[in-house]
């Protein structure tokens with residue numbers, strides 16, 4: 001069995017994570033790896049239900065504490081039902097956001113207590129952390145615009161976070177930077193500007209050592 005690897009992608013809105021994860025999954029499959037591409041929130045059937053309540057603009061949006069618990073519930077289900085079994089089967093698990101997002105968004109963005117978040121993250125993840133986390137770096141105004149443009153052409157209304165004020169997105173970015181500073185070993189910062197291909201080659205540079213590849 002090949003070595004299982006758990007890798008996460010993080011960043012603000014509209015940084016192109018999803019496109020990059022899809023390209024990376026294809027690249028790894030060409031190298032002969034079994035890949036599970038998943039995301040939070042929404043990596044399980046229950047999580048898809050939870051996601052609707054988290055990202056849609058509704059008349060009764062969750063208050064910050066309810067929001068935190070919904071992300072934690074989504075994560076607990078995802079770790080137990082999807083991520084752990086895939087790792088046990090030797091997969092490379094690529095996850096679009098994970099527990100770091102809760103620190104960036106719910107702690108730095110919403111202002112919830114960090115200790116509470118760390119404790120809930122510890123419980124929801126069962127102590128499972130990625131071997132590497134790529135932080136895709138893009139100015140938040142560029143990212144939010146990209147994301148809103150995508151929303152306009154999509155049938156799903158998922159704009160609750162994009163509609164937040166600029167200061168919220170600045171705090172989220174500050175949160176990611178602080179995490180990266182504290183956990184430098186696990187994080188790699190990837191410049192999100194340029195063509196899809198340019199970013200994809202930076203993504204690969206930041207990960208190839210994990211796959212024993214030199215080019």
Ligand code: TMP
Nearest residue numbers: 040041055071097098101102105106161
């Ligand atoms: P996505 O659009 O990248 O799939 O993420 C959905 C939104 O959920 C995004 O605005 C970030 C937010 N989010 C949190 O606020 N906390 C979390 O723990 C996670 C995983 C996502």
